[in-house]
Amino acid sequence: MLKRVTLSFCLLFMILSAISVVRADWWMDVHYDSRLPYADDEAYAIYQIMKDEPLGSEYYTVWVLQDWCKQSIVEYSLPYAKVWHMASHGGIDYWGLGNNFLLTHYDEKIYGGDVPDLSNVHGGGAMILAFASACISGASKFWPWQYMLYQGFLDKGALAYMGYKDQVGDYDAYRFAYYFYLYASGDATGYSMSIGDAKSVAEQLVPSVKDNIQLYGNPYVMIVYGETWEY
Amino acid sequence: MTWRPSLKTSLIIVVAVLIVATIALVGAQIFNSNPRPYEKPPVTDYVLPIKALPPNGTTTKVDLEKAVEMVKNIWDVPSQEPSAKILQDTIEGRVYWSLAWASNGRVVVTSLVDADTGEVVFVRDFRYTAKADNIGDMKDVVALAKEVLKRLGIREEFLSEPFVRRYRGHQDELHEDILYDVEWGQLYKGLPVLGGYVAVTINPELKRPVGFVVKLVDVREVDVNPHISKDEAIKIAEEFLRSRGYRPLKVTDVNLAIGRPNYYWEGTPKLMGAPTLLWVMKFEVAMGSLTTQANVQVDAHSGEVVGGDLYR
Numbered sequence: 187m188l189k190r191v192t193l194s195f196c197l198l199f200m201i202l203s204a205i206s207v208v209r210a211d212w213w214m215d216v217h218y219d220s221r222l223p224y225a226d227d228e229a230y231a232i233y234q235i236m237k238d239e240p241l242g243s244e245y246y247t248v249w250v251l252q253d254w255c256k257q258s259i260v261e262y263s264l265p266y267a268k269v270w271h272m273a274s275h276g277g278i279d280y281w282g283l284g285n286n287f288l289l290t291h292y293d294e295k296i297y298g299g300d301v302p303d304l305s306n307v308h309g310g311g312a313m314i315l316a317f318a319s320a321c322i323s324g325a326s327k328f329w330p331w332q333y334m335l336y337q338g339f340l341d342k343g344a345l346a347y348m349g350y351k352d353q354v355g356d357y358d359a360y361r362f363a364y365y366f367y368l369y370a371s372g373d374a375t376g377y378s379m380s381i382g383d384a385k386s387v388a389e390q391l392v393p394s395v396k397d398n399i400q401l402y403g404n405p406y407v408m409i410v411y412g413e414t415w416e417y
Numbered sequence: 418m419t420w421r422p423s424l425k426t427s428l429i430i431v432v433a434v435l436i437v438a439t440i441a442l443v444g445a446q447i448f449n450s451n452p453r454p455y456e457k458p459p460v461t462d463y464v465l466p467i468k469a470l471p472p473n474g475t476t477t478k479v480d481l482e483k484a485v486e487m488v489k490n491i492w493d494v495p496s497q498e499p500s501a502k503i504l505q506d507t508i509e510g511r512v513y514w515s516l517a518w519a520s521n522g523r524v525v526v527t528s529l530v531d532a533d534t535g536e537v538v539f540v541r542d543f544r545y546t547a548k549a550d551n552i553g554d555m556k557d558v559v560a561l562a563k564e565v566l567k568r569l570g571i572r573e574e575f576l577s578e579p580f581v582r583r584y585r586g587h588q589d590e591l592h593e594d595i596l597y598d599v600e601w602g603q604l605y606k607g608l609p610v611l612g613g614y615v616a617v618t619i620n621p622e623l624k625r626p627v628g629f630v631v632k633l634v635d636v637r638e639v640d641v642n643p644h645i646s647k648d649e650a651i652k653i654a655e656e657f658l659r660s661r662g663y664r665p666l667k668v669t670d671v672n673l674a675i676g677r678p679n680y681y682w683e684g685t686p687k688l689m690g691a692p693t694l695l696w697v698m699k700f701e702v703a704m705g706s707l708t709t710q711a712n713v714q715v716d717a718h719s720g721e722v723v724g725g726d727l728y729r
Contacts, residue, residue, distance in 0.1 A: 221704070222727065223681065223682070224681070224684075224685075225729075227466075227685055231465060234465055235465075273729075275709065275729050276729060293705070293706055320729045321709075321729045350729075353710065354728065354729055355712065355726035355727065355729070356681075356726055356727045356728070357679060357681050357726040357727075358726065364466055364467065368467060373469060374469075374504065374527075375502060375516075375524055376501075376502060376517060377500065377523070377524045379523075379524055380523075382586060383524065385586075386543075386586055386596075387527060387541050390541060390616065390618065390628060390630050393600065393614055393616055393630070396584070396598060397582055401586070
């Protein structure tokens with residue numbers, strides 16, 4: 187009897203160990219459209235900042251993704267990413283009367299209604315932040331029939347969404363994104379910041395995007411925490 | 418009572434361990450492998466636009482103690498020692514002390530101090546969040562901001578008229594954070610200086626400043642007489658856009674300004690150039706099926722395209 191119990195516990199322990207081995211890391215997907223001169227620099231700069239950053243007991247794996255089509259983004263990127271970033275063109279239909287969208291490299295439009303379920307991403311839990319670094323990606327709903335990108339992301343489970351309510355320059359968007367992740371990750375100060383605080387700092391340092399960059403959802407969430415002070 | 422497993426039992430345990438380990442490895446491959454059709458690209462030679470330099474191996478003209486003192490002279494910061502990093506901005510060509518005062522792991526005040534001059538470039542104070550707006554008159558906001566200007570020793574004659582902006586920190590009714598921002602643009606001999614500005618952030622509930630940024634450009638050497646005309650500059654810019662595959666549809670704005678060339682059209686971030694006189698033009702352009710806006714900066718002395726931006 188004792189032998190059986192001991193063996194059962196051994197087996198259980200080994201199974202639990204095996205489960206812990208297959209635990210997942212977090213994925214951060216960084217998309218860019220190669221038609222924009224600084225979008226690739228933005229993606230690689232974010233890669234450098236965010237790779238191996240911790241979120242609780244797990245770490246980020248950052249995927250830099252060039253010129254993905256709409257189907258790949260919707261099926262293979264959005265449902266998996268804990269943090270999702272896209273540096274691309276964006277716009278709004280019918281001179282502001284329609285819905286806003288993100289444009290892929292192949293001129294396909296991704297609308298709020300295209301966003302899949304984001305409540306159980308790779309590694310578990312909901313997507314923390316989607317940041318659409320594109321023109322008009324952060325426009326708010328004005329007409330009753332509109333369904334904007336931020337609504338799509340928040341309705342599908344993302345905790346926060348960032349985008350520009352108006353047009354934004356490639357150079358300015360690159361500068362802002364860089365500062366934002368630098369402060370949010372803690373690389374700038376040694377302490378990671380909530381996305382609301384990091385946005386507040388970054389828009390002071392890149393004033394041309396001030397009042398243009400919009401944050402929807404919970405501003406107190408953090409995309410990085412749990413690191414130790416290295417100096 | 419001790420249990421001594423027989424050789425057979427020990428072997429069974431070893432085999433079981435091997436089986437479970439194999440399952441774990443296979444499982445790890447299945448669950449951890451990326452189901453998506455791409456690979457992580459090599460990014461080993463990328464240079465960051467802002468690099469964190471190790472404080473122990475980096476010599477700065479202004480040491481940490483002095484940098485902290487400079488901030489304390491103009492801002493009420495917590496009494497404890499701040500954390501400090503040295504940040505090298507490879508685009509603006511400046512080195513900063515990045516200081517942060519934290520409470521319970523949260524940054525409450527953060528600041529950037531120029532490590533060569535000791536100038537406090539930036540402060541943001543997170544201790545006060547505004548849930549209400551007690552500002553009755555915009556003049557009150559400007560007056561509050563001007564007090565900060567005075568504290569910083571900045572004279573208004575080099576600045577434009579202040580521009581006041583009221584905005585919400587985030588679009589969420591549950592987490593209201595209202596801010597006012599008073600911004601002055603830098604001027605030189607009546608011309609705007611691109612990238613030169615002073616901005617003060619005001620908390621409208623407590624009616625107190627919660628941050629500022631000072632980015633002034635040394636433009637004393639700049640010759641403000643253009644050697645090429647506005648029409649010549651437009652022609653140069655249009656030809657340049659066509660050579661890059663953009664079809665200029667119309668010019669929407671043309672201004673003479675002073676600025677540091679950003680060399681945007683070279684395609685990768687570079688150290689900005691010395692301040693010079695620029696023709697700054699905005700074009701509506703078509704690229705393939707897309708219509709967007711492109712900004713082109715032409716050096717008003719040499720006629721070279723030295724910068725710009727492309728709207729996303």
